[in-house]
Amino acid sequence: MNSQDKDGASDTGESDTPGQTDTRRDQTRLAAEDAVLSREKSADLREDAANLREDAADVREDAANLREDAVHLREDAAHAREASATSREQDLGSGDAQTASDDHISKLRQANEHLVIATIEASVMAEEIQAAKDTLEHLVHYDTLTGLPNRALLQDRLGQAIELARRQDRQLAVMFIDLDQFKPINDSLGHLVGDQLLQSVAQRLVGSVRHSDTVSRQGGDEFVLLLPYIEHAADAALSAQKVLAALAPPHHLAEHELHIGASIGISIYPDDGRDAETLIKCADTAMYDAKAGGSNSYKFFEPRMNAQAIERQSIEASLRLALERQEFVLHYQPKIDLQRGTTTGVEALIRWQHPQRGLLASAQFVPTAEACGLILPIGRWVLREACRQAQAWLQAGLPPVTLSINVSTAEFLAADYLDNVRAALEEAHLEPRTLELDLTEGVLMRDVASTEPVLHALADLGVKLAVDDFGIGYSSLRSLRTYRIDTLKIDPSFVSRMIGNADDAAIVCAAISLARSLGLRVSAEGVETVEQARFLRDRQCDEAQGDYFARPLAADALAALLQTGTVHAFQPTAGDRPPQ
Amino acid sequence: METPDPQRHQIIDRLMAQHPEGADTVSVLWEKLATEVSSIVGAGGFDSLYERSVFLTQSTFPWLAAGASSAQADHRFTSLKTSLAAQTPTHASEANRLLLVTFTDIMASLIGEALTTGILRSAWGDAAADKNGEELKK
Structure with missing residues (x-):
């Protein structure tokens, strides 16, 4: 604005006076x-x-x-x-890192701990699974009670042994072993003792054979022994003898002292069979033959045994029917007082009135009945029927006689035997002293703990006790006193030979002397000649029985003889009449 | 052909030779081993290994007692000491050796020989060193 003001003034050109000029110049x-x-x-x-x-x-x-x-x-x-x-982070990171590291180590340690524990547990589980597998495998092939190979494993080994024997043209042997009188022990003493006995037997069997042999348990009281390497059949016989010897000593189980024998049947490859089944079957058949011939023995298989086995099976089936059909009968054989010539008693003897084969003696069916267990019901029938008959004779006015009944080991060891005796006596209203039970030496030598109470109870009841077949067994003198035995019955085998054999005569004399010394009655069985009767009479034998005096008779026939008093021909003095 | 014993077996044999008294060796060896192993696998892991080892060793020495329990670390080996003390020194030493061998066998099966041997050396220090070997190296 100021510059504009200056420019406006300089642009004016108008004329002035001198004063004004001066002024102007000045200006x-x-x-x-x-x-x-x-x-x-x-x-x-x-x-x-x-x-x-x-x-x-x-x-x-x-x-x-x-x-x-x-x-x-x-x-x-x-x-x-x-x-x-960054610095703060670094500072901060240093502390955090330490904490994080500790946490990390702790977690690692925990993880390790879990891993170790889990691994160990997995290892234990794996072992348990393997053990279970092994157990199952063992169960398939081994008997759980005895630990012996079972039937399946035996079949396998026998099959292999047969194949090997075939290639090497050799023989092998199969032994079928059945324990004698195991069932009565099992029944009377219980399964626990029975199982212990089987275990003890199994140990002895294993101990009596070679490592190369196989001892197996077939079931129950049956064992099969495989001898894969034999030179001759005689080798198998030797093994059988060793087995019997191993089983002979008593088995001490808890408070029991148990005696048990065995029957053994032997079959030989390839003579008796070329496959496992046949060889076992033949050995089984031979075992039955051994058992029928007397316990604690062995037999080699023979072809004839097959026929016998078939007959045995037939008898067994028929025996069951015979019980139902009441085909059994009792015959009675008198016992004679040798000093007085009087009838002192009778022995009840079972017979089978077979519908096709006629009257069968006890020897023809009792072994089979014992083998198959039918001896127990048959024995109960004998006891009841004999007591009933004895009472019937008394009711008929006949003179009282002692009634003798044979008792098998199986019967005596049965848990209810004492009850059966009591029941039979009560049912027949028979005085207990009328009844005499003939026990074998085997019964007396059985487990003392189980037999002693029964024997004492029978004696307390008033029943008489006799030792049957004395001299052929192993009864101890102590047992004769311990069990309150009344009578010794000399075995017929000694009586039959005593006239011509000094040894047998000596045994008979010793038995008579022993009985008299112990205050027991002595009786001789199987007397068939007058010489035998005189010999016994002269040695102060108390009584005797046998075909010389009278054969076993039916109840009616015996009653008639008792009635007439002419039961026997023997007189206490010379001039004996021959039997009628 | 016979497999030579692993190095840790030799270590154990040397230590057992240095501490022939069975029961006393327990405190010397086992407690150090327990400390070292527990620092890696925890007390539970050690107990698991130990109990398994005792179980396996009992097949040879049935009288051997277990009783390891992390809940009572101070008394962890009391049962072992007691059962070893009841035996003859020779018998106890044999049992303890087998227990150690079994324990380390399990460890080696889990983590390998080298690591197991390293842990044993850490646990037992100079006592585990092969002096003869070191002298030969010098």
């Missing part, structure tokens, strides 16, 4: 001066402006520099913050 000079001054001022101003512009430029440069510095500062600050943060 002009002044104006010139003012213009110079103004120009100077303007220059100064321009210089100032330039300076200002320069200053402003400097300021702007400074500002730019400042801004740059500020940026640098911010960058530095950012770096510093970053460094600080």
Whole structure:
């Protein structure tokens, strides 16, 4: 605005007076001066402006520099913050890392712990599974009670042995072993004792054979022995003898002392069969033959035994029917007082009135009945029927006689035997002293713990006890006193030979002397000649029975003889009449 | 061909020779071993290994008692000491050796020979070192 004012004044050109001229000159000079001054001022101003512009430029440069510095500062600050943060992070990270490391180690340790425990447990489980597998495998092939190979494993080994024997053109033997009178022991003493006895037998069998032989349990009281390497059949016989010898000593089980024998049947490859089934069957058949011939023995298989086996099976089936059909009868054989010549008693003897074969003696079916267990119901029938008959004779007015009944080992060892005796006596209303039970020496030598109470109970009841077949067994003198025995019955085998054989005569004399010394009655069985009767009478034998005096008779026939008093022909003095 | 005993068996034999008294060796060897092994697999892991070892060793020495329990670390080996003390020194030493061998056998089956041997050396220190071997190296 100021410059515009100055320019407007200079543009006026109007004429003035001298005073005015002077004034004007003055004014002009002044104006010139003012213009110079103004120009100077303007220059100064321009210089100032330039300076200002320069200053402003400097300021702007400074500002730019400042801004740059500020940026640098911010960058530095950012770096510093970053460094600080990093530092803080590093500081912080150092502590955290320690904690994290401890946690990590702890977790690792825990993981290791779990891994170790799990691995050990897995190992234990694997072993248990393997053990279970082994157990199952063992169960398939071995008998759990005895630990012996079972039927399946025997079949396998026998099959292999046969194949080997065939290739090498050799023989092998199979032995079928059945324990004698095991069932009565098992029944009377319980299954626990029975099982212990089987275990004891198994141990002895294993101990009596070679390592190459196989002892197996077929079941029950049956064992099969495989002898894969034999030179001759005689080798098998030798093994059978060793087995019997090993089983002979008593088995001491808890408080029991048990005696048990065995019947052994032997078959030979290839003579008796060329396959496992046939060889075992033949050995089984031979075993039955051995058992029928008397316990504790062995027999080799013979073809004839097959026919006998068939007959035995037939008899067994028929025996069951005979009980139902009441085909059994009792015959009675008198016993004679040798000093007085009177009848002192009768022995009841079972017969089988077979519908096709007629009257069969006891020897023709009793062994089979014992083998198949039918002897127990048959024995109970004999006891009841004999007592009933004895009472019937008394009711008929006949003179009282002692009634003797044979008792098998199986019957005596049956748990209910004592009860059966009591029941039979009560049913028949018979005095117990009328009854005499003929026990074998085997019964007396059985387990004392089980037999002694029964024997004492029978004696307390008033029943008489006799030892049958005395001299052929192993009864001890102590047992004769311990069991309150009343009578010794000398075995017929001695009686039959005593006239011509000094040894047998000596045995008979010794038995008579022993009985008299112990205060026992002595009776001789199987007397068939007058010489035998006289011999016994002269040695103070109390009584005798046998065909010489009278054969076993039916109840009615015996009653008639008792009635007439002519039962026997023997007289206590010379002049004996022959039997009628 | 017979497989040579692993190095750890030799270590155990050397230690057993240095500490023939069976019962006393228990504290010397087992407690150090327990500390070292527990630091790696925990007390439960050690107990599991130990109980398994005792079980397996009992087939040879039926009288050997177990009784390891992490709940009573101080008395962890009391049963073992008691059963060893009841035996003759020779018998006890044989049983303890077999127990150690069995224990390390299991460990080796889990983690390998080298690591097992290393752990034994850490546990037993210089006592586990083969002095003869070191002398030969010098």
